[in-house]
Amino acid sequence: MNDRQAHSARLQRALGHSFSDPGLLDLALTHRSVGGRNYERLEFLGDSIVNHIIAEALYHQFPKAREGELSRIRASLVRGDTLAKVARELQLGEHLHLGPGERKSGGRRRSSILADALESVAGAILLDSDVETCRQCVLNWFAQRLEGLSLENADKDAKTRLQEYLQGRNCPLPEYELLGVQGEDHNQQFQVACRLVKPTLVVEGSGSSRRKAEQAAASSALEHLGVA
Missing domain, CATH: 3.30.160.20 (Double Stranded RNA Binding Domain)
Incomplete structure (x- = not known):
């Protein structure tokens, strides 16, 4: 196993999914600044599936919560800064493919890029496997945050x-x-x-x-x- 393969294997262990098609993961980590094919389409898909998975988890976790409460809690979990924190915990920034300008300007640490990349990786996992596998990965990424939720704080920023x-x-x-x-x-x-x-x-x-x-x-x- 060469260094690049070892690097990818570490990330896949952190993500909780071993890719059948490593090219999907590679695409999910490719920022638009590289040019050509990038993660934008996967980000679109991942945004939808992450929202769905978190919404479903909250629906079951808070059976007495009103729609507005569930919406506010979900928004706190899927907003950009929270997604970026999850991405940092997975050390996703180390694996991003960025153009020279983004690398020099600190793109690996930029919250907006990290949040987009996390969603694109979720989309890649969905395409590489199935909904249930993607659900388990996303729930593991958010496990600590889901466990710490309470309706009492739902309305408070x-x-x-x-x-x-x-x-x-x-x-x-x-x-x-x-x-x-x-x-x-x-x-x-x-x-x-x-x-x-x-x-x-x-x-x-x-x-x-x-x-x-x-x-x-x-x-x-x-x-x-x-x-x-």
Whole structure:
């Protein structure tokens, strides 16, 4: 087994699926900046199947929840920053095929690219196997997040939950600082730091707007505190 094959084998173990057609996985990891065939079509397919799998899981997990509650919880799980975090946990960025410009600008760490790639990989698994195999993979990726859900927090965003957590412990409220903005006007990425005095913690988040970046940073702080 050469280095490339070993690299791919490690990723497949992390994903929980061994591909019959390795070319599908390779395509799922190919960003549009490479040119030619890329993961966009697989991303379209993966977006649909991930939404379906998460919706079905929530339907069974919360039998008494109203439609609006289920929709809000699902939205929190399938939004871009959450998908990007799952992709980072799977170390997906290390395996992406990017054009020279994206590599130089930090594309392997960019949340939007990681989120798209995770969806494209889900689409590739679906095509390589079947719905049930894809379902098991996706549920494993989201297992910890699904287990930590409660209807009590369904209506609350990450910033609100972090503020309530700190207030309940008589701790100072978090401070958010804009660190920078990257990209063209039509495709900007905002980077924000979230600082806690007690307990001492500094985390960062990124998003397509300052508000989304602050929410991503707050969500990261909650994860570090063990209450995400």
